[in-house]
Amino acid sequence: MNILNKLIVWTIPLVPKTIVHKVASRYIAGETLDDAIQVIKSLNAEGCCATMDVLGEFIKRKEEAEPAVEEYLRALDRIEQEKLDANISVKLTMLGLKLDFDFCLENVRNMVQRAKNLNNFVRIDMEDSPVTTDTLKTFSTLRKEFDNVGFVIQAYMRRSLTDIQLEMKKHKHINVRVCKGIYIEPREVAYKDMAIINSNYNLLVAELLKNGHYVGVATHDEKLVWATFKLIHDLKLPKDKLEFQMLLGVDEQLRRIIIKEGYKVRVYVPYGRQWYAYSTRRLKENPQIAQHVIKRFLGF
Numbered sequence: 001m002n003i004l005n006k007l008i009v010w011t012i013p014l015v016p017k018t019i020v021h022k023v024a025s026r027y028i029a030g031e032t033l034d035d036a037i038q039v040i041k042s043l044n045a046e047g048c049c050a051t052m053d054v055l056g057e058f059i060k061r062k063e064e065a066e067p068a069v070e071e072y073l074r075a076l077d078r079i080e081q082e083k084l085d086a087n088i089s090v091k092l093t094m095l096g097l098k099l100d101f102d103f104c105l106e107n108v109r110n111m112v113q114r115a116k117n118l119n120n121f122v123r124i125d126m127e128d129s130p131v132t133t134d135t136l137k138t139f140s141t142l143r144k145e146f147d148n149v150g151f152v153i154q155a156y157m158r159r160s161l162t163d164i165q166l167e168m169k170k171h172k173h174i175n176v177r178v179c180k181g182i183y184i185e186p187r188e189v190a191y192k193d194m195a196i197i198n199s200n201y202n203l204l205v206a207e208l209l210k211n212g213h214y215v216g217v218a219t220h221d222e223k224l225v226w227a228t229f230k231l232i233h234d235l236k237l238p239k240d241k242l243e244f245q246m247l248l249g250v251d252e253q254l255r256r257i258i259i260k261e262g263y264k265v266r267v268y269v270p271y272g273r274q275w276y277a278y279s280t281r282r283l284k285e286n287p288q289i290a291q292h293v294i295k296r297f298l299g300f
């Protein structure tokens with residue numbers, strides 16, 4: 001990131017929330033479950049499926065986990081009632097991972113059990129490196145009990161190849177979303193060079209596919225999309241061995257191109273009242289949009 005972009009990113013916290021909301025609203029379905037359901041209906045009509053994310057991260061008291069669990073259970077029920085093509089994505093720090101491992105495990109277990117009853121699926125998002133080991137441990141414990149749970153691996157993490165190899169050894173079949181990784185990590189734990197991150201991304205996808213596991217290729221980077229098309233071609237695999245995943249509001253044209261190629265595309269649909277942290281993270285990731293926010297703030 002160049003100096004100007006860094007400066008823009010540092011300025012974001014100074015911008016009033018109303019302006020951030022206006023620009024970031026394309027990345028968020030809205031504040032309520034009804035808002036998310038409407039967005040998913042239109043995505044399904046376009047030929048995409050979805051994964052719902054109730055916004056919120058890192059709770060400080062156990063009681064704060066309860067509304068999140070309730071909201072996710074309601075979301076699973078609504079998906080079923082409305083016959084939508086969607087599953088859920090959950091962040092474990094929102095369910096108490098940093099407070100009490102077993103408490104968090106029980107919360108996720110409730111969701112995976114409800115999803116199982118409804119023939120649905122729970123994706124455990126991957127957060128920053130202090131919680132990687134416990135996140136994988138949660139997945140692995142639940143995968144022994146249920147087949148409808150998956151996790152996420154980040155290509156920027158130096159440990160990721162070893163992590164997926166271990167999970168592949170432990171379980172006959174795993175369902176893994178591969179992404180680049182969004183948190184700021186020290187160099188000891190994460191690659192910093194984008195070329196290495198991209199190569200590692202392709203390596204992780206290849207390892208999983210070659211060993212017969214299901215992959216969610218979560219990216220908007222067309223180079224990686226192309227590399228995945230090539231891999232499917234080289235391995236002579238059917239196109240339903242993976243799905244592409246993209247964030248709501250990002251590169252809708254690429255979404256349509258991938259669908260046209262005959263692949264499944266799942267859109268990540270965040271909603272909820274805690275939209276600010278999510279929005280600013282996405283803006284920091286994309287300085288061009290952040291620049292637009294700052295310009296509006298300064299009245300240019």
Ligand SMILES: Cc1cc2nc3c(=O)[nH]c(=O)nc-3n(C[C@H](O)[C@H](O)[C@H](O)COP(=O)(O)OP(=O)(O)OC[C@H]3O[C@@H](n4cnc5c(N)ncnc54)[C@H](O)[C@@H]3O)c2cc1C
Nearest residue numbers: 125126152179180181182218219220221245246247268286
């Ligand atoms: C479905 C999904 C789930 C994810 N889950 C996780 C997770 O659990 N843990 C985690 O750490 N990370 C997660 N991420 C985020 C991911 O790690 C990356 O930070 C993010 O996707 C950007 O990487 P990229 O592969 O799109 O490549 P990049 O090289 O960052 O971007 C490729 C192109 O897409 C554009 N682009 C990318 N992001 C945006 C944006 N927000 N707004 C506008 N344009 C954009 C870029 O400008 C660029 O042109 C997820 C991403 C997706 C798509």
